[in-house]
Amino acid sequence: MVRWVFVLTRAVPEYIYAFLLVAMLGPSAWPLVFALALHNLGILGRLWGEVMENERPEAPRQLMRTGATRGQAYLGSLASQSFNRFLLFFFYRWETCIREATILGMLGISSLGYYISLARGFFQYDRMVFFVLLGAALIFAGDLLSDWLRRRYRVGR
Numbered sequence: 001m002v003r004w005v006f007v008l009t010r011a012v013p014e015y016i017y018a019f020l021l022v023a024m025l026g027p028s029a030w031p032l033v034f035a036l037a038l039h040n041l042g043i044l045g046r047l048w049g050e051v052m053e054n055e056r057p058e059a060p061r062q063l064m065r066t067g068a069t070r071g072q073a074y075l076g077s078l079a080s081q082s083f084n085r086f087l088l089f090f091f092y093r094w095e096t097c098i099r100e101a102t103i104l105g106m107l108g109i110s111s112l113g114y115y116i117s118l119a120r121g122f123f124q125y126d127r128m129v130f131f132v133l134l135g136a137a138l139i140f141a142g143d144l145l146s147d148w149l150r151r152r153y154r155v156g157r
Helices: 002-011 014-025 029-053 060-065 070-106 112-119 127-155
Strands: none
Touching: 002 029, 014 029, 014 070, 029 070, 060 070, 070 112, 070 127, 112 127
16 A cells, blocks of 8 residues: 555646646645655655565564564664665655755746746846755755765764
């Protein structure tokens, strides 16, 4: 059941979700946030599912033999073994969402791309460059945070 939810949410492109949600919720940033969240839920679910399926099953089986529940075995072994890759995928999709939000904004949905398009339309190139650099700074900050968290997690073992 969960796998089909992930397939359904990633099968519909985020811009379709965005246009449908703009019609339902009105023009604001929230339809874009919900559209990107829905679409990326499916993508992250698929990626995380693949990671879990490729983990070695010995550790959770051993925990279940000692009396742990399936949830405890998952949290105690598989989640901790895969957490670094989960962070990597999460921040990669976050970076992708920033770029997608910029593109969707150029289509008229309120986001960073909307302000870039608006500044370009009024020939305010200084503002346009500022918003482009702001988007790049957000991606750069996310990459630094991802590296720091993953390095900290590796050292914490």
